Amino acid sequence: TRTQVAIIGAGPAGLTLSHLLAARGIDSVVVETRDRAAIESTIRAGVLEQGTVDLLTGTGVDTRVRTEGARHDGVEFRFGGRGHRIDFAGLVGRSVWLYPQHEVLKDLIATRLAAGADLRFGVSDVVPVGVETDSPAVHFTDAQGRRVELRCDVVAGCDGSAGVSRTALPEDRRVDHFRTYPFGWFGILAEAPPSSPELVYAHSDRGFALISTRTPDVQRMYFQCAPDEDPSAWSDARIWDELQARVAGDGFALKEGSIFQRGVIPMRSYVCDPMRFGRLMLAGDAAHTVPPTGAKGLNLAVADVIVLARVLEEFLASGEERRLDSYGPTALRRVWRAQHFSWWMTSMLHTPPEATPFDLQRQLGELDMVTSSRAGAAYLAEAYTGWPIDD
Ligand code: FAD
Numbered sequence: 001t002r003t004q005v006a007i008i009g010a011g012p013a014g015l016t017l018s019h020l021l022a023a024r025g026i027d028s029v030v031v032e033t034r035d036r037a038a039i040e041s042t043i044r045a046g047v048l049e050q051g052t053v054d055l056l057t058g059t060g061v062d063t064r065v066r067t068e069g070a071r072h073d074g075v076e077f078r079f080g081g082r083g084h085r086i087d088f089a090g091l092v093g094r095s096v097w098l099y100p101q102h103e104v105l106k107d108l109i110a111t112r113l114a115a116g117a118d119l120r121f122g123v124s125d126v127v128p129v130g131v132e133t134d135s136p137a138v139h140f141t142d143a144q145g146r147r148v149e150l151r152c153d154v155v156a157g158c159d160g161s162a163g164v165s166r167t168a169l170p171e172d173r174r175v176d177h178f179r180t181y182p183f184g185w186f187g188i189l190a191e192a193p194p195s196s197p198e199l200v201y202a203h204s205d206r207g208f209a210l211i212s213t214r215t216p217d218v219q220r221m222y223f224q225c226a227p228d229e230d231p232s233a234w235s236d237a238r239i240w241d242e243l244q245a246r247v248a249g250d251g252f253a254l255k256e257g258s259i260f261q262r263g264v265i266p267m268r269s270y271v272c273d274p275m276r277f278g279r280l281m282l283a284g285d286a287a288h289t290v291p292p293t294g295a296k297g298l299n300l301a302v303a304d305v306i307v308l309a310r311v312l313e314e315f316l317a318s319g320e321e322r323r324l325d326s327y328g329p330t331a332l333r334r335v336w337r338a339q340h341f342s343w344w345m346t347s348m349l350h351t352p353p354e355a356t357p358f359d360l361q362r363q364l365g366e367l368d369m370v371t372s373s374r375a376g377a378a379y380l381a382e383a384y385t386g387w388p389i390d391d
C-alpha cells in the first residue's frame, strides 16, 4: 500500500492533519492501535481555544461545537475566600468553548469517513522505518492480523506521549526537555447541575481545585492530589468534602451529585527538540506534553498540524526537502509559549508539598496582580483563549 502521508495515531493531531491534508488534495492513511469505540469514549480535555473552534467549523468538520458546546467569555479565580472574574471578551475580544475532546474526535472521524478516508483502527506493532531515506514507510499488523507495509513520502508521528514515533529519533540527535511535578490531578465526572456559570480555578492552602462542566447535567471537577494517589481509596463523601473545602468562602458551595467516573492524571512538562527527523514529523503530545492547568494540550496539537499541513503541501508540490525545515522552529515557538503559560498557571495555583508560608503569600500576591491589574488579566486572557496561529 502507498500513500503520501502515513499518519500514526488517530487523536486530535492525527485526525485533524488527515482532514487538513485532504482539503489540499493530499492523500493520507491513519493507523491507530485502539478501536474506534475506545477513542470515542475516552474522557480527556474539555476546553477549545477560539482558534481551534474556528478551524474545525471553518474547514467543514461536521462539528456540533457551536450548538452543543458552550461558549465561555470569562473564567473565575477563587482565592482568599472569594471569586475574581477575568473577562476574556472584554479584555481581548475572544472566548473559549467547553466541548469534550472525545466529541471532537467523533466529529473528525465522521467527517473523514464520509470523505472516504482510509482510517485503520485496532492495528498493532507499528514501526516507522527508513525515515532518513526518501522512501520511508510504516509497518504494522492490521486488525485482521496481516502484516502491512505502508509506503509514503512522509511519516507524521501523532501517536501521543506514549507512542513509538519519538523513539525513531535517536537519543543523540534530540534534546528531551522534561519536568515532573510533585502532584497530580484527581478528576471526577458527576451527575449534578453546574455550580458556577464559568470555570473556577481555585487556590487554597489545601491545594488547587478546578470546577469545570460538560453538560447541564454532568460536571467535571479536579483537585490536586499526590502523584500516586489511589482514586479507589476515596469515598464520594470524602471527595466532595475536599472539593468544598478548597472552594469555600463568600457563601459559595458546589452542587453535589453522584460520581460516575474518576481517575488520577499525572502532571509533566515535556518538549522534544527537534520535532523533525528526516521524513518523520512529530506533532501534538508525541512531541510535547503540558500540565493540564492551562488547558493547552489539545489546542497545541491542532496548532502544530495547521503548520504541518502547510509545510507538507509545499514539500509535496515542490519535492524540495528543505521545505520541511521550517516546521519544527515555527511550531516550537508556540510550544514554548504554551509551556511557559502551563507551567506558570500550575505554579501559581498548586501547593507544592514543601510550600512555606512565604510561597503561599507570594502566590496570593501573584493572583491579586493577575486579577486586579488590567495588563495582568489581559495577558492571562490572551494566552488562555489562544495566540494567533503562526501560519
Ligand atoms: P493523543 O490524543 O494522545 O492521540 C494519540 C493517538 O495515538 C491515540 O489515539 C493513541 O491510541 C494512538 N497511539 C498510541 N501509540 C500508538 C502506536 N504505537 N501506533 C498507532 N497509534 C498509537 N489536556 C487538557 O488540556 N486538559 C485536560 O483535562 C486533559 N486531560 C487529559 C487526561 C488524560 C488522561 C490524558 C492522557 C491527557 C489529557 N490532556 C488534557 C491532554 C490532551 O488530551 C492531549 O494534549 C491531546 O489528546 C493531544 O492530542 P494528540 O493527538 O497529540 O495525542
Ligand code: DHB
Binding pocket: 044, 045, 046, 047, 199, 210, 212, 213, 220, 292, 293, 294, 295
Ligand atoms: C478542563 C480541563 C483542563 O485542563 C482545564 O484547564 C480546564 C477544563 C476540563 O476537562 O473541563
